[in-house]
Structures are given as structure tokens and as C-alpha cells.
Amino acid sequence: xxxxxxxxxxxxxxxxxxxxxxxxxxxxxxxxxxxxxxxxxxxxxxxxxxxxxxxxxxxxxxxxxxxxxxxxxxxxxxxxxxxxxxxxxxxxxxxxxxxxxxxxxxxxxxxxxxxxxxxxxxxxxxxxxxxxxxxxxxxxxxxxxxxxxxxxxxxxxxxxxxxxxxxxxxxxxxxxxxxxxxxxxxxxxxxxxxxxxxxxxxxxxxxxxxxxxxxxxxxxxxxxxxxxxxxxxxxxxxxxxxxxxxxxxxxxxxxxxxxxxxxxxxxxxxxxxxxxxxxxxxxxxxxxxxxxxxxxxxxxxxxxxxxxxxxxxxxxxxxxxxxxxxxxxxxxxx
Numbered sequence: 001x002x003x004x005x006x007x008x009x010x011x012x013x014x015x016x017x018x019x020x021x022x023x024x025x026x027x028x029x030x031x032x033x034x035x036x037x038x039x040x041x042x043x044x045x046x047x048x049x050x051x052x053x054x055x056x057x058x059x060x061x062x063x064x065x066x067x068x069x070x071x072x073x074x075x076x077x078x079x080x081x082x083x084x085x086x087x088x089x090x091x092x093x094x095x096x097x098x099x100x101x102x103x104x105x106x107x108x109x110x111x112x113x114x115x116x117x118x119x120x121x122x123x124x125x126x127x128x129x130x131x132x133x134x135x136x137x138x139x140x141x142x143x144x145x146x147x148x149x150x151x152x153x154x155x156x157x158x159x160x161x162x163x164x165x166x167x168x169x170x171x172x173x174x175x176x177x178x179x180x181x182x183x184x185x186x187x188x189x190x191x192x193x194x195x196x197x198x199x200x201x202x203x204x205x206x207x208x209x210x211x212x213x214x215x216x217x218x219x220x221x222x223x224x225x226x227x228x229x230x231x232x233x234x235x236x237x238x239x240x241x242x243x244x245x246x247x248x249x250x251x252x253x254x255x256x257x258x259x260x261x262x263x264x265x266x267x268x269x270x271x272x273x274x275x276x277x278x279x280x281x282x283x284x285x286x287x288x289x290x291x292x293x294x295x296x297x298x299x300x301x302x303x304x305x306x307x308x309x310x311x312x313x314x315x316x317x318x319x320x321x322x323x324x325x326x327x328x329x330x331x332x333x334x
Contacts (some may be wrong), residue, residue, distance in 0.1 A: 002065040002113065003039065010068050013038060020046070035060040042119075049191040052076075052128035057177065062116035072305045074154045075081060075107040077127040080202055081165055081173050085120030088113045092162050092258075093248050099169070103159035104129040105297030106314065108274050109304045111243065123173050125194050132198075147202060154310055155317040157275050163204060172196050191271050222264055230264040237277050241284075241304060244277060280310040282318050285311070289327045296323045 005013075013036035020031040023045055035042040042060025049055055076099045079101045086095035089112040094100045096118075114120060129151050149159050165173070176193045180187055222230070233254045237244055244250075250273065251258040265273045281303045288299045297308055300323070305311035 002067050004067040004069060004111075007068055007070045010066075012043070023047075029187060036168065039063065039066055040116075047121065049188060049194060050131075052131040053127045053191060053194065055176070055190060055194055056122075056124040056126075058122045058124065060118060061119045062114060065113055065116050065323060067111050070107065070110045071307065072109050072310055073307060074310060075102060075104055075158045077104050077129060077132055077150060078102045079197065080122055080124040081120040081169065081197070082124060083123070083173065085118050085122070086115060086145045088115075088246050088248060090159060093164050093246065097165055098162055099165050099201070100160065100162050100203070103150035104132075105151055105156045105158035106154050106310055107158055108278055109244075111246070113246075115264065123176055123199070127194075127198070144206065150205075153313075155313040157272070157278055163203070166200065166204070169200050172200065186228055208285050222260075222267060224254065226260060226264055227268060230261065230268050231254050233261060233265070233273065234269065234276065237273060238280055241277070241281065244274070249272060270287070278314070279318065281305070282315055283322065285315060286326070289323060292327070296327060299323065 001151050007157055012035050017034045017036060020033050022028060023030040029049070030045070030047045033044045033046065035044060040060050040062040044060070045057040047055040047057070061325055079099060080094070081099045082094055082096050084096045086093065086098070092100070098281070133151065139270075152158055172193050173324050176190060176197075179193075181189050181191055233250050236250060236253060245253065247258050247261065251261040254261070256264070262272070265271065265276065271279070284297050285305075288294055288302065289296075294302065296312075298312040300308050303311075305314075312322050314323075315326070316319075319326065320328075
């Protein structure tokens with residue numbers, strides 16, 4: 001059995017519980033939230049290291065699988081390490097001994113399923129792009145081109161990738177969990193570990209990119225049957241705009257492994273599966289605006305954009321005008 005909740009409803013359940021308590025002593029920047037008893041047992045620990053850099057340590061056991069439905073939204077840089085448990089989302093899955101890394105930009109409509117079969121122990125970090133860019137004097141021009149994909153504007157789909165936690169990463173994660181300090185010393189120590197983990201992820205990302213370039217230097221050809229299956233996957237996605245399957249589920253339904261599906265989508269359609277979904281939603285919006293039956297807010301809601309400003313930015317990026325300007329043109333030409 002699975003319980004499905006909106007992102008807002010999920011966090012409202014935390015607010016229904018007793019007020020957050022300091023994790024230790026008078027460290028007001030480090031608080032414990034009890035996990036909602038309706039869903040499971042455990043806690044979520046939130047540590048504000050500085051403005052724009054937040055650490056969260058979660059340890060809980062779910063009674064049933066929980067599916068959190070997320071709207072389209074602006075996303076910071078984020079990474080998560082799982083020591084136990086894991087999740088499945090619209091584009092990938094992560095289990096114990098793995099990490100997930102997300103860049104900044106626009107996150108599409110997604111569903112994240114947390115599994116109840118084992119306890120979840122996760123170390124999660126959010127970093128605002130401005131804090132990340134501060135290491136390069138806030139200039140993208142100075143960043144290694146391999147890393148620029150981590151910083152995208154709100155109108156572009158964010159990067160997501162997963163990987164295996166290295167031994168060095170495991171050590172740093174354990175040091176976060178076992179921090180022996182208090183007060184300002186703890187804050188400095190934990191932030192140093194957060195940036196150490198970010199550095200290790202960057203290094204692995206650069207190595208992965210180099211390996212990818214070497215592999216792609218040889219032409220990869222899809223079998224005709226694979227191409228048919230990839231087109232079938234596209235049809236499934238477009239038929240389930242409001243609740244698209246995860247990439248793992250989509251691959252299973254069309255009889256491919258997820259790596260072939262990812263690579264095949266880029267080769268056949270020139271974009272990722274969920275980049276294609278994003279563009280299709282915008283094309284649907286364009287058609288609805290042409291029909292002049294709905295206003296801009298109604299169109300945004302109908303195609304799955306929870307935030308009108310993100311919709312407007314994405315629409316302008318694709319069509320060169322805002323939705324309101326586009327609607328006005330068709331009203332005036334009618």
C-alpha cells in the first residue's frame with residue numbers, strides 16, 4: 001500500500017506535531033522535528049549553516065510507502081547521501097550506498113516514492129546558486145565548463161544524476177553524523193564537511209564527464225526495435241502528462257534498461273525524456289492560449305505548472321514572448 005501526498009500536505013503534517021526542539025544545548029540553528037506519526041517513526045534534523053546553505057539529516061521508518069507529489073518549481077543545488085533506504089522518482093532511483101545530485105534550475109512536476117521496507121537514513125544538503133558561485137566571485141565564466149550545467153536559470157530543466165558513494169564520501173558523511181562539537185565550532189565543522197562533500201561530488205562529476213566523452217567518441221547505434229520502443233515510451237509519457245511514470249518504470253514498460261532509454265531519447269529526439277515532456281506541455285499551453293477560452297493562470301494550471309512565474313519564464317524562453325503577450329496578440333487578431 002502507498003500513501004500519496006502533495007509536497008505542501010507532507011510538510012503540514014510536520015507542523016501539526018509539537019514545536020521543533022534544539023538538537024543539543026542552545027544551538028538554535030540545529031533543531032529536531034519529529035516525523036509525522038501518521039506516516040512513520042523517527043525524526044528530521046534541520047541545521048541552518050548559513051543563509052543559503054542548509055543541512056538536513058533524516059532517520060525514520062515508514063509504515064507504508066509514501067509518494068510525495070511535487071509541483072514545477074525553482075530548485076537550488078541539492079545532494080543526498082543514503083546510508084539506508086532509498087527512493088524512486090520520476091527520472092531515477094537511489095538506494096543505500098548511493099547519492100543523488102541535482103543542479104539549480106527548474107524542476108518539473110515529479111513524484112518521489114520513499115520505500116517502507118527498510119529504515120531511511122539520509123544526509124541532505126541544499127545550496128543556493130549564489131553561495132556556490134561565491135567560490136568563483138559569482139561569475140559563471142570562471143567555472144569549468146563541465147560544472148556550468150550545475151547552474152541553470154529557472155527557465156531550464158535542472159540537472160539530476162546519481163552515483164555510488166565512494167569510500168572518501170562515506171567517511172565525510174559519517175563525520176557529519178558523528179560531529180563532536182557544539183555552538184559555532186559545530187557550525188564551522190559541519191559547513192566544512194558540506195563543502196568537502198560538494199568537492200568530492202564535483203570531482204566525480206568531472207571524471208564521469210571525461211569517461212562519457214571517451215565512450216561517445218565511438219558511434220553508438222540503436223537497433224530498429226529499440227527505436228520503436230523509444231517512440232512507444234514517448235507515447236506513454238504524453239498520455240500521462242499529469243502523472244508521468246518514473247524513468248525506471250517507463251523503461252520497464254517498454255522493455256529497455258534505463259541507460260538505453262536515456263541515451264536513446266537523446267539520440268532519437270535530441271533531448272531527455274522529461275525535457276521532451278516540458279516542451280510538450282508548453283506546446284499544449286500555446287494551443288490553449290490560441291483558443292482564447294482560458295486565461296493565463298488557468299492554462300498554467302491545466303498543463304501542470306504550479307507556479308505562474310515559472311510558466312511565464314519557460315514560455316518566453318521557448319516562444320520569445322510572455323503568455324500574456326501571446327494571448328493578447330490572438331485576442332487582437334480575432
